[in-house]
Amino acid sequence: MVTGRTARRRVLRISLPAGPTSGNQSDAAMDARADLLAAEEPLGIRIGGQAVNLTMRTPGDDVDLAAGFLVSEGIVASAGDIVSIKICSGAKCEHNGDGEDHSGAGNIADVTLRPGLRVRPEVRRNFMTTSACGVCGKASIEDLRVPRRFDLFADQTRISPAILATLPDTLRTAQRVFESTGGLHAAGVFASDGRLLAVREDVGRHNAVDKVVGWALRDDRLPLAGCVLLVSGRASFELVQKAVLAGIPMLAAVSAPSSLAVELAEDAGLTLVGFLRGGSMNVYTGGDRIG
Secondary structure (H helix, E strand, O other): OEEOOEEEEEEEEEEOOOOOOOOOHHHOEEEEEEEEEEOOEEEEEEEOOEEEEEEEEOOOOHHHHHHHHHHHOOOOOOHHHEEEEEEEEOOOOOOOOOOOOOOOOOEEEEEEEOOOOOOOHHHOOOOOEOOOOOOOOOOOOHHHOOOOOOOHHHOOOOEOHHHHHHHHHHHHHHOHHHHHHOOOEEEEEEEOOOOEEEEEEEOOHHHHHHHHHHHHHHOOOOOOOOEEEEEOOOEOHHHHHHHHHOOOOEEEEOOOEOHHHHHHHHHHOOEEEEEEEOOEEEEEEOHHHEO
């Protein structure tokens, strides 16, 4: 049964005793019990009645997710660019545009932009965006790079390694749904003094980042100058680009970055930190901001 961000399901729990076993079934303890799973459902995003994306996400903070998606696609840069974002059931949403109808496919985020704001044709995805891929559906390599609005080179933020080292534990403590399911990524925005400003969770890393960027947009905080974005997994090209488009000068990840992520970070003036675990970290670009 799905209830918001989690789903309850019966599972068979099998536990082997510690130490050597004979390999017999009798060695294992078996217990049927209820388990909580992280929910994953589709969300369609429409602009002016036209479908532009269908993404798999964890329900919750859907308005933030839609707003963050608009920032990540270079469509908007401030809260004033959006007139409204309405969430409705796919079965009840009226379809007035010329694009594909998402009716019956979960929920719909119906976006109205300010008059005169145009959407680039390449923004419309060709197929569903999975929870594992935030750039699926892009038609060409050229479409991957979105024009930047903020100058990260002008951001002179500095943060100490000691403060950076505390961020993963702070983020982990704030992951309420992960605590009960163990199946969600998280993205958190921190001030340079280590204060957690916002955290969002999702089955997809890119969705978690879009949700926290959407929060910042709707709270009129963009660009997020002087802040650090921490992600619970690896640092991919798409996550670096989302940070750059949100005007965040520093991205830290508990796992590894990709080669293209490092190239984009260096080109954009972003400080990129990987393997942020315990008291150690690797600084790949923008090391002058740390110290």
